[in-house]
Amino acid sequence: VTVACANDRMLRAARGERVDATPVWIMRQAGRVLPGYRSLRDRHSFLDLARRAELCAEVTVEPVDALDVDAAILFSDILLPLEAMDVAVDFRPGPVLERQDPSSLPERLRAPDAARDWSWLDACVHATLDRLEGRVPLIGFAGAPFTLATYLLEGGSSKEHEHTRRMMHSDPDRFAELLAFLADRTADWLGVQLSAGVHAVQLFDSWAGLLSPADLERFALPAARRVFDRLAARAELPTIYFAPGAGAALASQPASGARVLGLDWRVRMADARALFPAMPLQGNLDPGALLGSETQLAARIREVLEGAGAESGHVFNLGHGILPMTRMETARRCVRLVHDLSREMRA
Amino acid sequence: VTVACANDRMLRAARGERVDATPVWIMRQAGRVLPGYRSLRDRHSFLDLARRAELCAEVTVEPVDALDVDAAILFSDILLPLEAMDVAVDFRPGPVLERQDPSSLPERLRAPDAARDWSWLDACVHATLDRLEGRVPLIGFAGAPFTLATYLLEGGSSKEHEHTRRMMHSDPDRFAELLAFLADRTADWLGVQLSAGVHAVQLFDSWAGLLSPADLERFALPAARRVFDRLAARAELPTIYFAPGAGAALASQPASGARVLGLDWRVRMADARALFPAMPLQGNLDPGALLGSETQLAARIREVLEGAGAESGHVFNLGHGILPMTRMETARRCVRLVHDLSREMRA
Numbered sequence: 001v002t003v004a005c006a007n008d009r010m011l012r013a014a015r016g017e018r019v020d021a022t023p024v025w026i027m028r029q030a031g032r033v034l035p036g037y038r039s040l041r042d043r044h045s046f047l048d049l050a051r052r053a054e055l056c057a058e059v060t061v062e063p064v065d066a067l068d069v070d071a072a073i074l075f076s077d078i079l080l081p082l083e084a085m086d087v088a089v090d091f092r093p094g095p096v097l098e099r100q101d102p103s104s105l106p107e108r109l110r111a112p113d114a115a116r117d118w119s120w121l122d123a124c125v126h127a128t129l130d131r132l133e134g135r136v137p138l139i140g141f142a143g144a145p146f147t148l149a150t151y152l153l154e155g156g157s158s159k160e161h162e163h164t165r166r167m168m169h170s171d172p173d174r175f176a177e178l179l180a181f182l183a184d185r186t187a188d189w190l191g192v193q194l195s196a197g198v199h200a201v202q203l204f205d206s207w208a209g210l211l212s213p214a215d216l217e218r219f220a221l222p223a224a225r226r227v228f229d230r231l232a233a234r235a236e237l238p239t240i241y242f243a244p245g246a247g248a249a250l251a252s253q254p255a256s257g258a259r260v261l262g263l264d265w266r267v268r269m270a271d272a273r274a275l276f277p278a279m280p281l282q283g284n285l286d287p288g289a290l291l292g293s294e295t296q297l298a299a300r301i302r303e304v305l306e307g308a309g310a311e312s313g314h315v316f317n318l319g320h321g322i323l324p325m326t327r328m329e330t331a332r333r334c335v336r337l338v339h340d341l342s343r344e345m346r347a
Numbered sequence: 348v349t350v351a352c353a354n355d356r357m358l359r360a361a362r363g364e365r366v367d368a369t370p371v372w373i374m375r376q377a378g379r380v381l382p383g384y385r386s387l388r389d390r391h392s393f394l395d396l397a398r399r400a401e402l403c404a405e406v407t408v409e410p411v412d413a414l415d416v417d418a419a420i421l422f423s424d425i426l427l428p429l430e431a432m433d434v435a436v437d438f439r440p441g442p443v444l445e446r447q448d449p450s451s452l453p454e455r456l457r458a459p460d461a462a463r464d465w466s467w468l469d470a471c472v473h474a475t476l477d478r479l480e481g482r483v484p485l486i487g488f489a490g491a492p493f494t495l496a497t498y499l500l501e502g503g504s505s506k507e508h509e510h511t512r513r514m515m516h517s518d519p520d521r522f523a524e525l526l527a528f529l530a531d532r533t534a535d536w537l538g539v540q541l542s543a544g545v546h547a548v549q550l551f552d553s554w555a556g557l558l559s560p561a562d563l564e565r566f567a568l569p570a571a572r573r574v575f576d577r578l579a580a581r582a583e584l585p586t587i588y589f590a591p592g593a594g595a596a597l598a599s600q601p602a603s604g605a606r607v608l609g610l611d612w613r614v615r616m617a618d619a620r621a622l623f624p625a626m627p628l629q630g631n632l633d634p635g636a637l638l639g640s641e642t643q644l645a646a647r648i649r650e651v652l653e654g655a656g657a658e659s660g661h662v663f664n665l666g667h668g669i670l671p672m673t674r675m676e677t678a679r680r681c682v683r684l685v686h687d688l689s690r691e692m693r694a
Contacts, residue, residue: 160670162638165633165638165670169635169638170639209592212615214615245592245613247595248615266559268559286562288508288512288513292517296519297516300559323512325507325509
C-alpha cells in the first residue's frame with residue numbers, strides 16, 4: 001500500500017496526467033552537491049549511508065528541502081544487490097568487484113532470499129518514507145540487467161568492456177541466460193522496495209551505450225522487459241527505463257516495457273516527442289548547462305520544456321547525473337526555473 | 348595533383364559511384380594490432396612514428412599489405428597541429444598538454460605558418476605516397492575544431508569536461524571565436540596534406556558526444572563546415588565528418604558540410620540510409636564484433652552491408668577505432684568478409 005503524496009506532480013506526469021507545473025527531480029540529487037551529504041560522508045562510508053536506514057533516509061530526503069524537487073530517489077547504488085549473490089563489492093571510490101569468469105555465469109551466482117537478505121533495504125525505504133511524511137513520492141531504482149552484467153564481467157567500470165563484448169559476441173545464449181538470471185534478481189530487489197512503499201521505479205541501463213541497436217534489442221531491452229513484466233501487476237506504477245548513450249535507438253526502447261522513457265541530453269526532446277506523441281518522457285537538460293550563465297540555463301530549460309510539451313507527460317530531469325562541481329544554488333535555481341517557466345507555458 | 352589509384356573503390360564509393368565490392372578501411376588500422384607497428388613502437392616514440400617521414404610511411408602502409416584494406420590513413424594524431432600554436436603536447440601514453448585559460452583564448456594561440464611549421468607533415472605524406480605506389484588512396488585527417496578545443500581547455504582527455512562546458516555555457520561568443528580560429532588552422536593543416544597529395548580527408552569530432560543536438564548545431568557543426576568550406580575548391584574531394592556519440596543528432600550532421608558522414612556503431616545503418624537515401628555513408632560495425640565468433644561477425648557485417656545498400660555509396664569501417672585486444676587475423680577476416688559478402692549482394 002503506497003502512501004498518497006501532498007505533491008504528486010511527478011506521479012501524475014509520469015502517468016501522462018495534467019499537472020499545474022512540470023515536476024522535476026535530478027539524477028544524483030542526493031549526493032555530490034549538498035552540504036548535509038558532504039558532511040555525513042566525511043564521517044561515514046558510502047556503504048553505510050546506503051545501508052543504514054536512518055542515514056539513508058537523511059541523505060535521501062535532504063534534496064527535497066534543499067532543492068525543492070518534486071520527488072526523492074532512494075540513496076543507493078546499482079551494485080548493492082550483487083553482495084547477496086556472493087559477489088563482494090567495494091567502493092574506492094569507484095566500484096571494484098571480483099571479475100567473474102564468463103563460463104561460470106550465471107551458475108556461480110547465488111539467488112538471494114529477498115526477504116531475509118534485503119531486509120536492510122526494506123528498512124531503508126520505511127525510514128525514508130517516515131521522514132518524507134508524504135510530501136513527495138519516493139522513487140526506487142536498480143541497475144538494468146545488461147549493465148549489472150558488465151560490472152560482473154569487467155570487475156568494475158571499464159573503458160573497452162572487453163569481457164562483456166567478448167562474451168556477448170561469442171556466446172550469446174549464455175549471455176542471455178545471465179541477463180535473465182539478473183532480471184529475476186532485479187525484480188526481487190525492486191519488489192522489496194515496492195512492498196516497502198516506493199511510488200515509482202527506475203532501471204538505470206548505464207552502459208547501454210556500448211550496444212549497437214541490434215544488440216540493444218537482442219539483449220538489453222528483453223532483459224529490462226523481464227524485470228518490468230514481473231512488476232506489472234501494479235497497473236498504475238510509473239516504471240522508467242533510462243539508457244544513456246542509446247539515444248540513436250530510442251525508437252526501439254518501448255520494448256523495455258517501461259511506461260516512461262528517460263532521455264539523455266544528446267537526444268533532442270522535440271524529436272523524442274515527435275517519435276512518442278503520447279508516451280511520458282523524463283529528462284533531459286544538459287548537466288553542463290548548470291555550469292554556465294543564468295541566461296543560458298533558462299534558454300536550455302525552455303528548449304526542453306517546449307520540446308516535451310505540457311500535454312503528454314513530462315518529468316523534468318537532467319540528461320545525466322548532476323556534475324560534482326555544480327553549485328547547490330544553481331541546482332535550486334534550475335528547479336525554480338522549471339516550475340516557473342512551465343507554469344508560464346501553461347498560462 | 349593527386350595520383351590515380353589502382354584500387355580506387357574507396358574514392359568511388361565515397362562519391363556515391365558504383366563499385367564491384369564495398370571498400371573497407373578500419374579506424375586505427377595502422378596502430379594497435381599490427382606486428383610491424385608494435386615492433387617499431389618498441390624502438391621509437393609515438394611522436395617519432397608520426398613525424399619522421401620514413402617511419403610514418405612504413406606504419407601507414409603496413410595495413411594495406413597486412414589487412415588488404417582499400418585505403419591507407421596517415422599515421423598521425425589530432426593533437427599534432429597544436430604544437431605550432433605554441434601548445435606543447437606529450438603522450439604518456441594518453442595526451443597531456445598545458446591546460447589553457449579560457450579567457451586567453453584564442454588570442455594566446457599562435458597562428459602557424461603552414462609551409463614552414465608543417466613541412467615535416469608534407470614530407471610524411473610524400474614518403475607515404477611513394478611507398479603506397481598508387482595501390483590505394485591515402486586519407487588525411489584532423490581533429491574537428493570542437494574536439495581540439497576540449498583538449499586545450501581540459502589539458503588532455505577528461506571524464507566531465509568541466510572547463511569546456513563551463514566556457515561554452517557561460518561565454519558562447521568567445522567559445523565560437525575559439526572554434527573559428529581552430530577551424531582556420533585545421534584547414535591549413537589539411538591543406539598541407541592535400542597539397543602533398545592525400546586523396547580524401549576526415550574530420551574526427553571525437554568528443555561530439557558531449558553536446559546536446561542544439562549545441563552540436565550551434566558550435567561543432569558550423570566549425571566543421573568552416574574547415575570544409577575552405578577546402579571546397581576541390582569539387583571531387585571526399586570529405587568525411589565523424590562525430591561518435593552524436594548519432595541521435597544524425598539528421599543535423601549534413602550541416603558539417605561533409606560529403607560523407609561517418610557513423611558510430613550505435614546508429615542502425617538502415618536508419619541512417621533511410622534518413623539519407625543518396626548520401627555516401629561510412630561505417631559502422633561494432634568493434635566488439637571482432638572479439639566474437641566468426642558466425643556472429645559475418646552476421647553483423649551483413650547487417651551493416653544490407654542496411655547501407657549497394658547503390659548509394661558506402662565505405663565500410665568499424666563504428667569506432669579497432670579495439671587493442673583484437674587479433675590481426677580477425678581484422679583481416681573482417682576485410683575479406685566485407686569484400687566477399689558485398690560482392691555476393693551485388694550478384
